[in-house]
Amino acid sequence: MKITLKAARVNKGLTQVQCAKMLGICKATYQNYEAGTTFPDVVKAKEMASLFGIPLDDLIFLQTD
Numbered sequence: 153m154k155i156t157l158k159a160a161r162v163n164k165g166l167t168q169v170q171c172a173k174m175l176g177i178c179k180a181t182y183q184n185y186e187a188g189t190t191f192p193d194v195v196k197a198k199e200m201a202s203l204f205g206i207p208l209d210d211l212i213f214l215q216t217d
Contacts, residue, residue: 156212158186160204175199188214 155163161171172182175196184190185200191213192200201208 154210154212155206156186156214157200160200160206160211161186164204171200171203174203185213 161168166174168182168186169179172179175182177196181190185192191197197211197213198208201211204211
């Protein structure tokens, strides 16, 4: 099932700040990923999928709302 980065974060009950800290990036970078302004490299995208407990193929990095 496809899921946006924001929805995956909310489903885990995490804030943007918490996710950024867990991923070793700044809050602004994480916000840009959620907004679809910038995109993570493959290594960081895999870390995000692991953090959220979903397959990388199911993670959508474009904002759809």
